[in-house]
Amino acid sequence: MIKIYGSMLCKDCVKCLQDLDQAGVAYEYLSITEDLRNLKAFLKLRETRSEFAPIREGDSIGIPCILTEEDALTFDWSGWL
Numbered sequence: 139m140i141k142i143y144g145s146m147l148c149k150d151c152v153k154c155l156q157d158l159d160q161a162g163v164a165y166e167y168l169s170i171t172e173d174l175r176n177l178k179a180f181l182k183l184r185e186t187r188s189e190f191a192p193i194r195e196g197d198s199i200g201i202p203c204i205l206t207e208e209d210a211l212t213f214d215w216s217g218w219l
Contacts, residue, residue, distance in 0.1 A: 139164050143180040144202040145171040154202040154215040161219050170201065187211055 142158070142165050144151030158165055168176040184190045184200055189211040193200040204212045212218050 139166055140207060141166045141168055141205040142202055143168050143170055143176065143183070143205070145169060147171055148199075148201055151202040154204075157215060157219065163219070165204075183211070189213075 140163070142151075142154065144154065144167065146152060146169065155165075155167060168179070170177040170180045180201075180203065183203065183205070184194065190200055193213075200213060202213065202215060204215055204218060206212070206218075
């Protein structure tokens with residue numbers, strides 16, 4: 139099952155979850171603003187994964203972040219669908 143790191147304070151995260159629900163995709167949602175364990179896991183990904191390099195250099199947080207079962211990261215849920 140895929141994991142989605144995000145926050146309901148983020149309009150892109152809300153849209154991502156709506157699109158995944160509409161497509162019938164099973165996922166585990168991990169809120170980085172409601173659970174510090176999820177925030178810590180997300181920050182570890184953000185600090186260590188090369189996929190976050192352009193995000194770290196810019197002004198973005200990097201959510202929604204989709205972690206697939208194959209351990210791939212993507213931020214483009216519509217392209218992934």
